[in-house]
Amino acid sequence: xxxxxxxxxxxxxxxxxxxxxxxxxxxxxxxxxxxxxxxxxxxxxxxxxxxxxxxxxxxxxxxxxxxxxxxxxxxxxxxxxxxxxxxxxxxxxxxxxxxxxxxxxxxxxxxxxxxxxxxxxxxxxxxxxxxxxxxxxxxxxxxxxxxxxxxxxxxxxxxxxxxxxxxxxxxxxxxxxxxxxxxxxxxxxxxxxxxxxxxxxxxxxxxxxxxxxxxxxxxxxxxx
Numbered sequence: 001x002x003x004x005x006x007x008x009x010x011x012x013x014x015x016x017x018x019x020x021x022x023x024x025x026x027x028x029x030x031x032x033x034x035x036x037x038x039x040x041x042x043x044x045x046x047x048x049x050x051x052x053x054x055x056x057x058x059x060x061x062x063x064x065x066x067x068x069x070x071x072x073x074x075x076x077x078x079x080x081x082x083x084x085x086x087x088x089x090x091x092x093x094x095x096x097x098x099x100x101x102x103x104x105x106x107x108x109x110x111x112x113x114x115x116x117x118x119x120x121x122x123x124x125x126x127x128x129x130x131x132x133x134x135x136x137x138x139x140x141x142x143x144x145x146x147x148x149x150x151x152x153x154x155x156x157x158x159x160x161x162x163x164x165x166x167x168x169x170x171x172x173x174x175x176x177x178x179x180x181x182x183x184x185x186x187x188x189x190x191x192x193x194x195x196x197x198x199x200x201x202x203x204x205x206x207x208x209x210x211x212x213x214x215x216x217x218x219x220x221x222x223x224x
Contacts, residue, residue: 001133002085005092006218015224020058022222025085026152027176029067032057037219040085042067045175060217064183066175082183083214086152087159087207093137100141100160108143109195110136110153112169124195129153147198151176154204158184163203166191184209 003024007014021036023029027044034055042063043052052074061081062068071078090097105125113129127139129150137156140146146157149169157164166177168191181189185208192198 002088002092006088007220007223009092010220012220012223018222020222022219027063029071037222038062039217039219040083040214042084042176042179043070045173046171058219060219061214062183063176064179064181066179066182079217081213081217083209083211084152084155084180084183085214086155087184087209087211088215089137089156089159096137096141097160099138100162103142103144105139105143107145107147107199108139110140110146110148110150112149112151112172114171115149115169145203147192147195151180155180158204158207161206165198165201165204167195167198168193 003022021033022039023032023036023041024039025041027042029038029041029043030047030051032038032052032054035058036054037058037060039060040063043066057076059071059076059078061083062071062078063084064082068078068080068082107124109124109126110129124147125143127136129136140153140156140162141160143157143162146153146162146164147167148154148164149167149172151166154164154166177191186205189204190201192201
């Protein structure tokens with residue numbers, strides 16, 4: 001969604017299919033192949049080293065400093081440009097920014113897709129991570145507070161200024177959460193151990209990040 005919207009925003013009409021593959025958003029570094037371009041992706045801490053089979057990558061930006069340190073340790077060059085591209089949603093979807101002015105849900109809970117979630121969630125508004133993406137986005141921006149075991153539920157909420165608190169999902173290592181929070185200037189972040197604790201803590205400190213370097217690093221050169 002974000003890549004074509006950024007291209008359209010710049011009045012850019014691709015003249016041909018990209019000559020190289022672009023990886024962007026999410027913990028998908030294990031899908032990278034030698035020569036791929038990376039813009040804003042991160043490592044998935046659940047996967048072993050030998051499940052990453054690339055030698056060299058063209059890295060323009062990564063989600064955060066944890067992914068950068070890991071790439072550098074593997075001998076892959078990586079600039080100090082951080083940020084999940086989902087943080088750019090307000091700039092490419094101003095309609096959602098307007099929608100955010102009309103709150104419909106006090107607290108929304110969104111689990112990670114691998115979380116063995118159930119419907120009994122302390123009376124909170126519940127939304128499945130498998131729901132239609134437009135429905136998810138609209139629900140997040142129209143919430144007063146978001147609690148989630150899903151990292152991107154938190155990222156989208158924070159992008160639109162909605163307070164959010166991450167809840168620990170035992171199946172997910174800390175790596176990607178540390179990567180995101182450190183990349184957005186919050187070394188003292190706190191993740192809740194339960195929904196009641198998340199409600200008691202309230203929203204995490206808002207992101208502290210200049211997104212212009214991430215925007216400037218967008219690999220528009222891949223599109224003709």
